Amino acid sequence: MANYDYDYVEKAVEVSRREFVGILGVVGAVLWTSAYVATDLIQDRTKYIKMRAQGLYKDDGKSKVRQSHNNPAVTEMYKNFAGAPLSSLSEELFHTRYVDRTKLV
Amino acid sequence: MNGFQAQELTRVIEIDQKKCKGCDSCSSFCPTKATHGKYGWVHSVDTEKCVFCGQCLVNCPFGAPKDVVDPVDKVIGKLNNKNVTVVTSVAPSVRVAIGEEFGMEPGSLVTEKMYGALLKAGFVVGDTNYAADVCIMEEGSELIEKIRHYMLGEPTEHHLGAVPQFTSCCPAWVRYVELNYPQLIPNLSSAKSPMMMHGALMKTYGASQLWKKKPEDVFVVAVMPCTAKKFEAARPEFTNAAHYWREKGEQGSYPDVDAVLTTRDLARLFKKLGINLASESGVEDNGPMAQYTGAGTIFGNTGGVMEAALRTAHFVITGKELAPIDFKPVRGLKGVKEASVTITDAKTGKNVTLNLAVVHGIKNNIKPVADQIVAGASKYHFIEVMNCPGGCINGGGQPINPMGTSWLDKAKAVLPWS
Amino acid sequence: MKYYDPNAPRVLKHGLSSRLYHWGLMLGFIPAAITGLIIWLKPGGEDFVNLAMRIHIIGAVILTVSSLVYAIVSMDRIVAFNRVNFTWDSRDVGWFMKGGGYLQKMLLGWEVDLPPMDKVNSGQKLFGIGMLYGGMVLIVTGWILYAFIPVSPKSFIYWANLGHLALGIFLAMFLCVHIFLSIYNWGEFRCMFFENGTQPLEEARHHTPLWVANKVIPVRPGVSTTCLCGKEKG
Numbered sequence: 161m162a163n164y165d166y167d168y169v170e171k172a173v174e175v176s177r178r179e180f181v182g183i184l185g186v187v188g189a190v191l192w193t194s195a196y197v198a199t200d201l202i203q204d205r206t207k208y209i210k211m212r213a214q215g216l217y218k219d220d221g222k223s224k225v226r227q228s229h230n231n232p233a234v235t236e237m238y239k240n241f242a243g244a245p246l247s248s249l250s251e252e253l254f255h256t257r258y259v260d261r262t263k264l265v
Numbered sequence: 266m267n268g269f270q271a272q273e274l275t276r277v278i279e280i281d282q283k284k285c286k287g288c289d290s291c292s293s294f295c296p297t298k299a300t301h302g303k304y305g306w307v308h309s310v311d312t313e314k315c316v317f318c319g320q321c322l323v324n325c326p327f328g329a330p331k332d333v334v335d336p337v338d339k340v341i342g343k344l345n346n347k348n349v350t351v352v353t354s355v356a357p358s359v360r361v362a363i364g365e366e367f368g369m370e371p372g373s374l375v376t377e378k379m380y381g382a383l384l385k386a387g388f389v390v391g392d393t394n395y396a397a398d399v400c401i402m403e404e405g406s407e408l409i410e411k412i413r414h415y416m417l418g419e420p421t422e423h424h425l426g427a428v429p430q431f432t433s434c435c436p437a438w439v440r441y442v443e444l445n446y447p448q449l450i451p452n453l454s455s456a457k458s459p460m461m462m463h464g465a466l467m468k469t470y471g472a473s474q475l476w477k478k479k480p481e482d483v484f485v486v487a488v489m490p491c492t493a494k495k496f497e498a499a500r501p502e503f504t505n506a507a508h509y510w511r512e513k514g515e516q517g518s519y520p521d522v523d524a525v526l527t528t529r530d531l532a533r534l535f536k537k538l539g540i541n542l543a544s545e546s547g548v549e550d551n552g553p554m555a556q557y558t559g560a561g562t563i564f565g566n567t568g569g570v571m572e573a574a575l576r577t578a579h580f581v582i583t584g585k586e587l588a589p590i591d592f593k594p595v596r597g598l599k600g601v602k603e604a605s606v607t608i609t610d611a612k613t614g615k616n617v618t619l620n621l622a623v624v625h626g627i628k629n630n631i632k633p634v635a636d637q638i639v640a641g642a643s644k645y646h647f648i649e650v651m652n653c654p655g656g657c658i659n660g661g662g663q664p665i666n667p668m669g670t671s672w673l674d675k676a677k678a679v680l681p682w683s
Numbered sequence: 684m685k686y687y688d689p690n691a692p693r694v695l696k697h698g699l700s701s702r703l704y705h706w707g708l709m710l711g712f713i714p715a716a717i718t719g720l721i722i723w724l725k726p727g728g729e730d731f732v733n734l735a736m737r738i739h740i741i742g743a744v745i746l747t748v749s750s751l752v753y754a755i756v757s758m759d760r761i762v763a764f765n766r767v768n769f770t771w772d773s774r775d776v777g778w779f780m781k782g783g784g785y786l787q788k789m790l791l792g793w794e795v796d797l798p799p800m801d802k803v804n805s806g807q808k809l810f811g812i813g814m815l816y817g818g819m820v821l822i823v824t825g826w827i828l829y830a831f832i833p834v835s836p837k838s839f840i841y842w843a844n845l846g847h848l849a850l851g852i853f854l855a856m857f858l859c860v861h862i863f864l865s866i867y868n869w870g871e872f873r874c875m876f877f878e879n880g881t882q883p884l885e886e887a888r889h890h891t892p893l894w895v896a897n898k899v900i901p902v903r904p905g906v907s908t909t910c911l912c913g914k915e916k917g
Binding site: 201202203204205206207208209210211212213214215216217218219220221223225226227228229230231232233234236237238240241242245246250252253254255256257258259260261262263264265 | 403553
């Protein structure tokens with residue numbers, strides 16, 4: 161087997177203290193900024209849901225009437241049409257049955 | 266195909282084979298493992314398992330899943346038809362999200378602008394929140410009947426289901442029960458969803474008493490945050506208005522809800538008609554079919570149905586209004602929220618303790634609750650279930666938010682392999 | 684091909700750490716590049732592309748781990764690599780004007796005079812920059828696209844996917860050039876794979892005169908030159 165001993169090498173890499181601090185600074189800044197941005201983006205991923213929920217609670221808060229049983233239009237409808245909740249007309253129009261789909265082929 | 270009734274809609278969500286990268290993230294959000302395809306290969310929707318919730322659609326970074334039911338042109342045709350009265354049923358979740366399609370922030374409450382745009386397009390405005398109030402009256406009464414019968418031992422003349430009672434407004438949840446937990450069907454409230462109640466009402470009470478139109482000339486367009494509502498409206502049993510009129514000697518066969526537009530569809534319709542919602546001013550009062558209370562409007566949030574039901578159940582049982590009116594324990598994004606309320610029955614003076622639960626994002630959260638009920642070990646009396654994480658406000662029909670996802674659990678690495 | 688003189692002085696061009704890392708790059712990047720193209724084009728069928736995906740992940744792990752280890756163990760080599768890659772002057776312009784002399788030699792048999800080069804020639808400097816920085820972007824976007832889609836903003840994933848694909852295609856093409864030229868320059872191939880990273884000093888002086896003139900020094904007396912670690916031990 162040939163011998164691949166060598167007599168020459170590359171000089172060792174010199175990093176001055178200033179350069180070292182500079183490299184650390186840049187690398188540190190890049191890593192810290194990306195970590196910060198990433199955690200921010202990930203934590204805010206459901207912010208849009210919370211904002212929409214807040215919108216609806218705001219709509220509730222500013223409503224003149226806040227309970228379903230106090231809705232005059234609903235009371236009117238029962239008086240003039242359906243009678244009362246769970247009446248036979250209410251059962252016919254407002255209630256339904258479900259289907260066992262494991263038996264549907 | 267298994268699991269469908271005759272003439273039922275079988276295609277709502279399909280995956281575009283050219284856009285799908287096979288990244289498997291839709292599978293992370295699908296509650297029923299209905300997205301088929303190995304990691305890396307294009308995926309497809311198995312409609313026998315799919316509940317049409319659209320979570321895959323709103324979470325796919327590449328826009329591969331598509332809503333293939335597009336009634337926009339049909340609705341525009343009806344709007345242009347002088348002989349047809351086109352009425353909307355606009356869901357609560359739409360008013361805090363449709364602004365996003367016109368450059369506004371998520372959560373911008375644009376009720377009046379939305380009404381203004383609908384009127385400009387030629388719609389008669391009906392608001393699902395009104396029907397949500399009706400739904401509370403019906404479902405709340407059903408729950409109170411069960412409380413009186415099962416917990417207070419009183420006799421009943423109604424045919425009652427089982428306790429705990431599940432809410433039934435969410436059509437993806439209903440299909441989920443019908444496919445995976447048919448033994449729990451007796452626990453589903455017999456009440457329809459507000460949308461279906463509204464359609465039936467508009468073609469009976471609305472047509473004859475409010476608008477004085479023939480029911481077959483009333484075209485009901487529901488505007489929903491939900492793709493599963495397209496499936497729900499097409500369920501063959503929902504022709505109760507036509508049945509009601511046939512019993513009175515009229516002819517005609519038509520569904521209670523004729524078309525369902527998602528929030529995105531409605532925005533597209535407005536843009537097609539050149540209507541910019543952001544610059545609309547609106548009308549506040551739109552008649553009885555659009556009058557709603559605060560309880561009705563919170564239906565779009567997880568915990569909203571529960572809070573609305575509690576406000577009414579509390580009053581009916583105790584004779585006093587719930588105070589403070591904001592019931593915070595059922596609010597927020599926790600997967601399963603619990604609350605226990607002890608109230609005094611005004612009629613008998615007895616104390617009743619109601620154990621309530623609110624479940625949303627059913628992919629991870631429903632199985633323990635449902636299995637407990639199947640085993641007969643559940644302590645709950647009333648359970649609100651919404652398929653979508655956060656509730657209907659984050660439904661499959663809502664505007665797609667590019668900076669967000671529906672992942673409510675702890676942020677963690679998901680490592681697909683097969 | 685020069686007549687091989689076994690007694691001629693040799694210089695250490697690639698130390699053991701670098702040679703091992705080069706193996707890591709080959710075992711990691713090449714399968715990842717090939718399977719990456721398969722995943723993009725999706726030929727064959729479901730099982731084939733799924734298998735390609737699994738190989739892609741394994742290649743990515745090998746690439747990531749070997750890069751991290753090299754960065755910890757031989758940060759000085761990365762600093763040297765970066766320094767020489769970003770040292771540009773008129774000699775590099777001259778090198779590009781003549782296309783490195785390759786086409787002339789391959790097609791016409793002419794040997795063209797080129798400006799003197801450092802340890803890496805101008806084309807290699809471009810490749811080095813592309814691989815170092817492009818590689819880092821590929822690794823970071825790759826891991827996000829694998830493990831973190833459900834928790835990341837959708838628009839970010841969309842652009843990360845596009846960037847990962849574009850960079851992957853670009854670097855894969857550049858890699859083909861690297862592989863071709865490394866075989867064409869058979870002396871370099873032998874140096875990296877068969878001769879423990881060493882090269883005859885005269886050959887180095889012919890191809891990389893600036894490196895030999897400015898950065899190469901005799902090994903200090905008393906230092907073992909058969910130690911495979913390739914570092915000076917003092």
